[in-house]
Amino acid sequence: MPELPEVEIIKKSLQKNVLFKKIDNVLIKNRNLRFKIQRNLKKFLIGKKIINISRKSKYLIFHFKEDYFLIIHFGMSGTLHLIKNNCIHQSNLSFYKSQTLPKKHNHVELIFSNFKIVYNDPRRFGFFKFLFSYDQLKLFFKKVGPEALDSKFNFGYLKKKLQSKEKNIKNILLDQKFVSGLGNIYVNEILYYSRINPYTKGKYINDYKKKKIIKYSKEVLRKAIKRGGSTIRDFKNAKGNIGSFQNEFKVYNRVKKNCLREECNGKIERVVISSRSTFLCKYCQK
DNA sequence: AAGAGGCCCTGATAGC
DNA sequence: TGCTATCAGGGCCTCT
Numbered sequence: 001m002p003e004l005p006e007v008e009i010i011k012k013s014l015q016k017n018v019l020f021k022k023i024d025n026v027l028i029k030n031r032n033l034r035f036k037i038q039r040n041l042k043k044f045l046i047g048k049k050i051i052n053i054s055r056k057s058k059y060l061i062f063h064f065k066e067d068y069f070l071i072i073h074f075g076m077s078g079t080l081h082l083i084k085n086n087c088i089h090q091s092n093l094s095f096y097k098s099q100t101l102p103k104k105h106n107h108v109e110l111i112f113s114n115f116k117i118v119y120n121d122p123r124r125f126g127f128f129k130f131l132f133s134y135d136q137l138k139l140f141f142k143k144v145g146p147e148a149l150d151s152k153f154n155f156g157y158l159k160k161k162l163q164s165k166e167k168n169i170k171n172i173l174l175d176q177k178f179v180s181g182l183g184n185i186y187v188n189e190i191l192y193y194s195r196i197n198p199y200t201k202g203k204y205i206n207d208y209k210k211k212k213i214i215k216y217s218k219e220v221l222r223k224a225i226k227r228g229g230s231t232i233r234d235f236k237n238a239k240g241n242i243g244s245f246q247n248e249f250k251v252y253n254r255v256k257k258n259c260l261r262e263e264c265n266g267k268i269e270r271v272v273i274s275s276r277s278t279f280l281c282k283y284c285q286k
Numbered sequence: 287a288a289g290a291g292g293c294c295c296t297g298a299t300a301g302c
Numbered sequence: 303t304g305c306t307a308t309c310a311g312g313g314c315c316t317c318t
Contacts, residue, residue: 002311002312003311003312006311032295034294034295034312034313034314058312073312073313074311074312075295075311075312075313076295076310076311076312076313077295077296077297077310077311077312104296105296121295121296122295122296122297123294123295123296123297123310123312124294124295124296125294125295125312125313126312165288166288166289167288167289167290171289171290174312174313175313176312176313183311183312184310184311184312185311186311230311231311232310232311252311274290274291275291275292276310276312277309277310
């Protein structure tokens, strides 16, 4: 689920529903995520009021008084569910189309006065991390590159950083230390819009293409946010609002379909780059 | 220092 | 129907 646009949607939804609310209780059902949930997380959170909710690339951040922070990462399969009065509130918060909370893999419940939010993560690649100061927060994000939507991710940055890169451009854009917030779906899309072959080494990306990468990175992400993000997996008992950007994919998941550029007769192919699915039209991505 | 590859997990689906 | 293999939106760690 969680590339930058999806986390942004979750953030907005939380801002509507849980901002300025106090955490009354915390249930930790399963500590095993990418990193084991801190022993004292419950103690840290109980009684604290959420005074701000922000997002940095794919990370969601709860802010508390006195520079305490909770960072949530959703990995591959993390979802948040807002549950009011014993039923699931139909908001963007729930990325599952089902109306019931998943029975398995609920790891953490944050309980408020008349609702709770539940973190579910079957594959356990996500994590919760509680931080105790602004310095810790800064340190944490030191290892993360500029966010794709940030003005720091610009032509000059690419010019400097791509110069001697031997790596292919697809892996470069997926590297969160290089630029953060992009995942497999959006990198596929961005390279299609930019007419760049994903195998192209960083050092061979010319200035014209660099500008395209910057332009379309921002454009694709902004549009995806507008559409409420992308939802790949369709659950059968479907109801509820989820993202629609998947309907606008140009290459992702479009194997053997026609290239959507009018002047192009190519077909979309699937190849594997560093064991990740890669979709491209070899005719217009050079 | 940079890059490649293995690995952490569960669940859905395709193919036999 | 039931088995097996493959694939999935991420990123950390280790080795070279």
